[in-house]
Amino acid sequence: xxxxxxxxxxxxxxxxxxxxxxxxxxxxxxxxxxxxxxxxxxxxxxxxxxxxxxxxxxxxxxxxxxxxxxxxxxxxxxxxxxxxxxx
Amino acid sequence: xxxxxxxxxxxxxxxxxxxxxxxxxxxxxxxxxxxxxxxxxxxxxxxxxxxxxxxxxxxxxxxxxxxxxxxxxxxxxxxxxxxxxxx
Numbered sequence: 001x002x003x004x005x006x007x008x009x010x011x012x013x014x015x016x017x018x019x020x021x022x023x024x025x026x027x028x029x030x031x032x033x034x035x036x037x038x039x040x041x042x043x044x045x046x047x048x049x050x051x052x053x054x055x056x057x058x059x060x061x062x063x064x065x066x067x068x069x070x071x072x073x074x075x076x077x078x079x080x081x082x083x084x085x086x087x
Numbered sequence: 088x089x090x091x092x093x094x095x096x097x098x099x100x101x102x103x104x105x106x107x108x109x110x111x112x113x114x115x116x117x118x119x120x121x122x123x124x125x126x127x128x129x130x131x132x133x134x135x136x137x138x139x140x141x142x143x144x145x146x147x148x149x150x151x152x153x154x155x156x157x158x159x160x161x162x163x164x165x166x167x168x169x170x171x172x173x174x
Contacts (some may be wrong), residue, residue, distance in 0.1 A: 004091075004150065006093055006118075006119050008116050008118070008167060009164075028148060029095050029146055029148050031093075031095070031147060032093050046163065050163060053163065053164050054164070054165075055164045056164070056165065057164070057165065058161075059117070059162060059164045059165050059166065059167045060164055061115060061116050061119060061162055062160070062161045062162075063091065063158045063160055065158065065159075065169065066160070070152045070156070071151070071152060072150065072151045072152075073148060073150055075146060075147065075149075076133065076137055076140065076147040076149065077140050077141070077144070077146045078142065078143065078146050079146070080146045
């Protein structure tokens with residue numbers, strides 16, 4: 001499946017969540033990651049996020065799409081971080 | 088069509104872009120808006136964003152989906168802003 005993850009976490013946990021997500025997904029913008037993952041990877045990513053965030057303070061949105069559905073993305077302004085193929 | 092918009096703009100322009108997007112879409116998280124729009128509305132939104140942002144400094148990602156395709160959303164942690172039906 002294809003996922004887009006957007007996080008809004010306390011600055012104390014930003015680096016932690018960013019480096020965790022970089023291991024699994026492509027960095028698209030400051031707080032946005034996306035990529036194709038298996039169901040097992042997806043569960044690992046969710047578990048990892050839950051271990052890092054404070055569920056009473058932070059918020060992480062996960063959008064999930066069917067396999068091979070890659071959403072159309074358009075960027076206005078600068079492309080903060082070009083997609084690199086970490087996967 | 089359904090759109091998700093994530094912005095990463097200089098703090099000087101955050102309130103401006105937020106209040107602009109609130110007129111057209113639903114606020115999902117700190118810097119994330121989404122909603123169903125017509126093609127004409129979509130063009131107005133893009134024009135509005137381009138008038139507000141500094142294209143050399145800010146970055147706005149627009150994901151676009153076919154009509155009636157509403158992506159599955161899951162939130163880990165707190166729901167920073169419950170969807171309200173502005174539209």
